[in-house]
Amino acid sequence: MASNKWIKLPKENRDALVKGWLKTLLEKGAVSGVVVPSTLPSGANAAQSLITDPAMLEDTQPFAPVMAVSTAKILSRMTRLKPMEKPVAVLLRPCELRATIELTKLKQANLDNLLLIAMDCAGTFSVKTYASLVQEGTNFDEMEEKLFGGEEEPLLRPVCQGCEWSVPGGCDITIARHGLDGTTFGLIAHTERGEAALGEMEGEAWEGGEEARAAAVEKWTQDKIAKRDAQFAELKERVTGVENLLKTYAACINCHNCMTVCPICFCKECFFDSAVFEFESDRFMDWSKARGNLRLPTDTLLFHIGRMNHMSTSCVACGMCQDACPNDIPVAQIFKMVGFNTQSRFDYVAGRRLDEPVPLAEFREDELHEIGGE
């Protein structure tokens, strides 16, 4: 049953209010655990953690604009073999939620007993950039307000700068900023489970929220789509075509970090790490003789194109791959552009809906005749 509870609270107390609310849920046993970023001993970073002791919520940073690991990958790890037995609250950014939905459809995660709490997101920084901003004493609340006000921030991760998905869909509760003036933040329950959890939170009713929010989200999304298209146009110029592609991937050292951190790449053994890519010495000599030279390790471009072929239809453009690239290849941006096109081919948007099957898991009689014949 769809629910609809809208409340708003003072934004300046957002951190304390949300922590206090999660603490109450944990203390009352409404949830048995909370997945939320905790401050790491360095003080300059936050990493996802599973909290069972309410006191530990004190040292968390629910809104730290950094995403060390995609929570989707963590939820897959935690629920694939066995769903949660008791409710666990999870705090997510929209791309993490979309990846979680994608993994659930791919049968790599189970949403049972997960209370999904997701926030409006204006973008995140890479772990490195975030750490240096913390050292500089950056006021992230002020910065977030500027971002929601439409200001650009060149230090944000490039995929975030052109991300049109700043609003979560498919969660139990949204922590909202769009549609408000910055002095308050909103809490919206979308499900019965969400409404029950939100019962523990006192707040002013958010009258007219739905309309105000829809208008703000529409404007934001159009602005970001324009930014995304500009990024695509610039990328097309810089990375496409044989020569540009070889230049772009020249810096690739075949470390496969991009695959390791990808929430969607769930295979236990990647095809490109498998025995299929082990060859006898003669093969290397033959390949080299055909061209006079052979780049080693082999199949650098093939790995990237192969990965696009395997998972671009489920790519949520979270950008983790680009953060993990030691040589700053714009892998996430290229992936987003490719994924946008492959998903469009099937009228699909990765992570949009739980009840929309992934393209390759569904047969439609009336599709793609131009490829496979009548």
Add this chain to the structure above:
Amino acid sequence: MAILKTIFDTLGLESDRVHLEWISASEGKKFADTVKKITDETKQQGPNPLAKQWSI
């Protein structure tokens, strides 16, 4: 196949060098015609520019 061709088009690679055709064992003529068509098209296209690249 649709995905692969879309990737090639997005990356500026020649997607018309990739073919898929379903041909049953009893359709000898269709097989011969298809192979001839692919061969003719490939001759027209000339050598694959990636074939000369050692650093792919």
